[in-house]
Amino acid sequence: MPTDHPLLHTARTLTVLHEHRLSEDCCAHEETDRQRTDLIHSIDTWIDKQLPPSHGAASVHTETVGEVIDRLAQFTAAAYAALISACEWDLWDAWERLAELAVGYEDLATDVRSGRRRLPGCH
Numbered sequence: 704m705p706t707d708h709p710l711l712h713t714a715r716t717l718t719v720l721h722e723h724r725l726s727e728d729c730c731a732h733e734e735t736d737r738q739r740t741d742l743i744h745s746i747d748t749w750i751d752k753q754l755p756p757s758h759g760a761a762s763v764h765t766e767t768v769g770e771v772i773d774r775l776a777q778f779t780a781a782a783y784a785a786l787i788s789a790c791e792w793d794l795w796d797a798w799e800r801l802a803e804l805a806v807g808y809e810d811l812a813t814d815v816r817s818g819r820r821r822l823p824g825c826h
Contacts, residue, residue, distance in 0.1 A: 709749055710772065713742050717776035725784055743769035750822065757821030764811060764820050771808055778804055 717739060724735050746769035766774075778801040785797040814820035 710746065713746055714772050714776055717742055717773050718779050721777045721780035722783070725780055739773060743767070743773050745769075746772055747822075747824065751824070754815065754822070757815075758818045761818055761821040764815075764822055767822055767824065768811075771804075771811065775801070775804055775808060 720735050720739050720742075724732060727735065747767045750768045778797070782794075782797040782801045785794040811820065815822060
């Protein structure tokens with residue numbers, strides 16, 4: 704698997720931003736959130752250029768790919784943080800949420816490729 708893929712690079716950067724967010728006080732979140740918003744937009748722009756036009760009958764997903772990858776990054780940061788400081792239940796819950804979202808992302812990718820789903824804002 705190539706590690707220089709634009710989505711992998713951006714997902715890693717989003718994870719780092721979420722790790723910073725976990726360690727920052729709430730006053731410092733504004734700059735981190737601005738950077739996340741920019742990265743989400745760059746993912747969505749890249750995705751829009753990669754996809755063929757969607758079918759008119761395809762149902763619309765509720766989130767963009769950038770938003771889903773941002774949540775994957777958030778859950779990844781939380782799962783790694785839980786390894787260090789959480790009780791066993793919190794650790795299990797964090798990794799379970801991450802695993803469920805990863806499966807959902809895989810399903811979304813399959814559905815978009817097959818034309819069963821389309822992404823908001825994509826044509």
